[in-house]
Structures are given as structure tokens and as C-alpha cells.
């Protein structure tokens with residue numbers, strides 16, 4: 001036996017002994033293996049010619065020229081919102097169905113903007129991406145098509161913004177990262193919930209230390225989609241849920257929690273475990289609509305994540321049972337607590353209140369939420385600078401109460417001013433990766449699954465999350481533009 005073969009044989013034996021003590025435990029899946037009782041998903045090396053996109057910025061783009069792809073329920077709202085921004089030109093509209101692309105011309109006409117070019121069909125997006133007068137491709141198609149469209153756009157020199165979840169597999173997360181790193185194009189997920197008013201204010205409070213050290217966070221997407229299943233074009237959403245287990249829609253709940261914990265900006269996620277119920281209501285709907293006898297996505301799924309610095313995170317998904325809408329959004333800190341759903345509230349130690357700045361705040365009961373008027377005063381005082389700047393207009397323009405406009409505004413603002421975007425491609429990957437990682441854990445009796453380090457070792461280089469304002473430059477320049 002050659003020396004390399006002997007080493008390989010010893011390595012395999014070691015894996016068998018350490019990683020697979022019981023014959024019931026799996027040895028490997030198509031893209032993972034077991035190390036010391038933990039499932040490890042393959043992590044590709046960074047290819048030559050790629051550079052980190054951490055803190056990446058380009059030259060300012062004073063007028064951002066946009067093409068929209070995917071104009072079903074979600075996309076037209078984005079077209080409409082973009083007509084309310086300065087320094088934007090809408091060059092192209094694309095949907096598989098031509099009438100959907102055409103229908104959005106009315107937003108442009110209402111705003112006195114010139115007509116945009118229209119594209120349709122499954123591959124109409126290619127012609128849009130091949131144009132040389134577009135800076136940003138804004139993608140609001142179904143989950144199954146996000147990645148191919150985004151890759152094509154980046155390969156054709158466009159920055160991309162992709163609806164949630166931008167990717168549904170680990171492999172696709174890497175494909176987006178690798179293409180973004182190689183083409184030096186922004187690849188941002190359009191996660192709007194991080195800009196919601198309570199979440200962004202709490203992020204500001206957290207960054208100012210109001211909650212002490214945040215030890216635990218909770219997020220969720222609990223939204224009974226029963227009335228909506230018929231509305232998705234070509235039944236793409238139920239079809240995806242029927243074929244895929246795991247938390248298939250994690251980012252609304254998870255994104256704000258990751259931001260509060262400075263994930264890949266000082267901390268990193270180490271591993272997760274996940275557990276799903278059987279499918280009852282999902283299966284019932286799919287039987288009726290699709291004539292199938294199996295349904296991969298459990299009605300309720302819970303995932304727990306552990307971070308390098310000893311923080312825990314919980315994330316839930318349930319789009320099948322009658323419950324009030326709930327994204328949880330809970331921050332548990334050593335000195336305070338924030339909770340958004342079902343009742344929004346704050347709990348703080350008295351020592352956390354700056355009584356010089358807030359002299360009217362009475363002594364607080366540290367076992368209860370602060371009274372409503374105190375909560376409102378605190379939310380006002382700690383309003384994030386982004387909201388101070390744009391909240392009023394955002395509420396007028398709308399989109400989930402305004403947060404959608406804040407998101408679009410920030411994307412355009414950062415491009416116009418040549419700033420790093422608020423969400424980078426590693427956020428995209430980390431928040432989306434929950435889907436496949438949770439499916440793997442659940443399918444293997446909730447075994448721990450190691451969280452891939454999508455930054456490839458750079459998770460501790462940026463110190464804390466920062467939303468850049470005009471004139472600011474990153475303190476740490478990871479690579480030259």
C-alpha cells in the first residue's frame with residue numbers, strides 16, 4: 001500500500017471511530033461528513049483571483065440605473081418605491097409574463113419618468129443583464145430562479161439585490177459569494193426586516209450598550225400562508241415547501257438577530273441543531289392542490305444556533321397553522337431585554353438609564369416591561385440615525401409600514417455615495433444557510449451541524465456592524481477595490 005493510501009485508510013478509520021460510534025449515525029451526505037460527532041458541510045477554498053467583499057465599496061454612482069426582474073406580488077411595489085427616489089433611472093422591467101412587466105410602466109408614467117424597456121419569458125432577464133446602461137439588477141422572482149439570474153447579472157457587470165431568501169442551498173450561497181468576489185460586484189439580499197422601526201432602534205440601543213452584553217436572541221417567521229398559496233405564480237412556493245425540509249424562510253427573523261450579535265463582525269456562528277414537527281397542514285394543502293402524498297417541510301421547525309463567543313440564537317418557522325403573525329425578535333442581554341412580538345416591550349435595569357439625558361424616566365420595575373410612555377420615550381431617544389433621516393418619507397411611501405422604502409433608500413444611498421452596503425454577501429449566505437443546515441440536522445436526528453465560515457477566516461476582522469453615511473470610509477479596508 002502506498003503511503004498516501006495508508007494515511008487515507010487511517011483517516012477513514014478514525015472518522016468511523018470518532019464520528020460514527022453507533023451504526024445508526026450517518027457517515028456522510030452528498031455534501032457533508034461527520035467530524036467528532038458534528039456534521040461538517042464542505043467548504044470550498046477561495047479560488048485565485050477572488051478577494052473578500054467585506055467592507056467593499058465602489059466609486060460613487062450618482063445616478064443609479066436599475067433593471068427589475070420579477071414583477072409578481074412583490075416586485076411592482078419596489079418599482080413604485082424607486083420612483084420616489086432622487087438619482088434613479090428605471091431602465092428595464094422584466095417578468096416571465098409580459099403583461100406583468102408592462103403593467104409596471106404605470107408607476108413610471110405617474111412619476112413622469114420615461115418608459116422602460118420590457119423583457120419577458122424564462123430567459124428575458126438575460127437581455128436585460130446584457131444591456132450596458134444598467135448598474136443594478138433588482139431581483140424579485142421566485143426562490144428557484146434567484147441565483148441563476150443574479151449570477152448572470154454579476155457576470156455581466158451588474159450589482160445585484162435579491163429578494164429573500166436569495167439562496168436556498170449552501171452550494172448556491174458559495175456560488176453567489178464566489179461570483180461576487182471574482183467580479184467585484186455587490187450582491188445584497190433585500191432583507192427588509194432589519195430596517196423595521198423597532199428592530200433598528202433596538203439595534204441602536206444594543207450598540208450603545210443599553211442591554212449590556214446580548215447573550216440570547218430569538219427570531220421567527222410565523223405567518224399562516226393559507227389564504228395566499230394560490231397567489232404564487234406557477235405554485236412555486238408550495239412546490240418548494242413540498243420538496244424541501246428545514247427552515248425554508250429564515251431571514252426575516254434571523255437577520256436582525258445576527259446584526260445584534262455582530263455576526264462575522266467579531267463573532268461567528270459555530271453550529272446549529274434543528275427539529276421539525278411532522279407535516280399535517282402542509283401535506284393537507286399539497287394533497288389538494290398538487291395531488292401529492294408527501295410534504296418535506298414540517299409544519300413547525302425550531303433551530304438553535306451557538307456562537308463562537310458563547311451566545312445562543314433560536315429561530316422558528318411556521319407558515320401552516322392558525323397563529324398571529326410573529327417574528328419574535330427578542331434580545332436577552334445581561335442588563336436588559338427587548339421583545340417585539342406578540343407584544344412589543346423593553347425591560348431595563350435602572351442603572352442603564354442615562355438620567356441626565358432622560359430626567360423624567362421614573363424608577364423602573366426590573367421584572368416587568370417599562371411603562372408604555374417610557375418605552376415610547378426610549379424609542380424616540382434611541383431612534384437610529386437612518387430613521388431620523390428617512391422615517392417620515394418612508395412612512396409616506398410605505399411598503400410594510402415603511403421599512404421596504406428604508407431598505408431601498410439605503411441601497412441606493414450607499415451606491416450613490418460609494419459606501420459599503422448595510423448587508424454584504426456574507427450576511428446573505430449566513431442568513432440563507434439556515435435552510436439547508438437545519439434540514440440536514442433535522443434529517444439526522446437533530447445532530448449538530450457546523451456553520452460554514454463564509455468569510456473564509458475573516459469573521460473577526462471587522463469590529464462591529466456599521467451603517468455608513470456619506471463621507472465615511474471603513475476603518476478596516478480588507479482589500480483594495
Ligand SMILES: NC(=O)c1ccc[n+]([C@@H]2O[C@H](COP(=O)([O-])OP(=O)(O)OC[C@H]3O[C@@H](n4cnc5c(N)ncnc54)[C@H](O)[C@@H]3O)[C@@H](O)[C@H]2O)c1
Nearest residue numbers: 070071072073074095096097122140141142163164232233
Ligand atoms: N421581503 C419581503 O417582505 C417579501 C414579501 C413578499 C415576497 N418576498 C419575496 O419576493 C420574491 C417574489 O415573491 P412574490 O410573492 O412576488 O411571488 P410571485 O409569484 O407573486 O412573483 C414572482 C414573479 O417572478 C416571475 N418570474 C418567475 N420566473 C421568472 C424569470 N425566469 N424571469 C422573470 N420573471 C420570472 C413570475 O412570473 C412572477 O411574476 C420571493 O423571493 C419572496 O420570498 C419578500
